[in-house]
Structure formats: structure tokens, C-alpha cells
Amino acid sequence: FRGPTDIIGLTTNERAYRKLALSWGITPVMSEVYESTDVLFYHALQVSRQVMQLEKGDKVIITGGIINGRSGNTNTIKVEYA
Numbered sequence: 001f002r003g004p005t006d007i008i009g010l011t012t013n014e015r016a017y018r019k020l021a022l023s024w025g026i027t028p029v030m031s032e033v034y035e036s037t038d039v040l041f042y043h044a045l046q047v048s049r050q051v052m053q054l055e056k057g058d059k060v061i062i063t064g065g066i067i068n069g070r071s072g073n074t075n076t077i078k079v080e081y082a
Helices: 014-021 037-052
Strands: 007-011 026-030 059-064 076-081
Touching: 007 014, 007 037, 014 026, 026 037, 037 059, 037 076
Parallel strands: 007 026
Antiparallel strands: 059 076
16 A cells, blocks of 8 residues: 655665665655754655655654654654745
């Protein structure tokens, strides 16, 4: 199943990048490690604008396992606009 929404998988881990590359409908992107969630969200929005060719006002949903750094935990969801 592939939903109608484009998905970008932003990761700092090469193994996770490779797994995302095998997932249908996900565009993987390697990222630097950021110390601040504000900088991370800004970077994610910039990458989304470039990769997805977003237009002003397009909605971007950012999810992630912030703070604890353990995979499989999503504890942050943020809505941004391009």
C-alpha cells in the first residue's frame, strides 16, 4: 500500500537510510546531527522544500523520536507550512 502523500525519511544513520531506500513511497535523506530541535525542524522544512518542490502555504508534518534518541519512539509531531 502506498498512500497519496509524499514522505521524506530524514536520518543521521546510514543503516536507517538504506532501509528507508527500500521502502516504497519514501525518499530517504541523510542529515547532520543537530543539538537543537528548532534547528532540526528548520533543516527538515528546508529539505522538504527542496526535495518535494513545495509551494508557499503547503503543509508539512514533521514527526520523530526526539530527546531519547531510541528508534521506534515517536514523541514529537509538528505542523509547519512551506
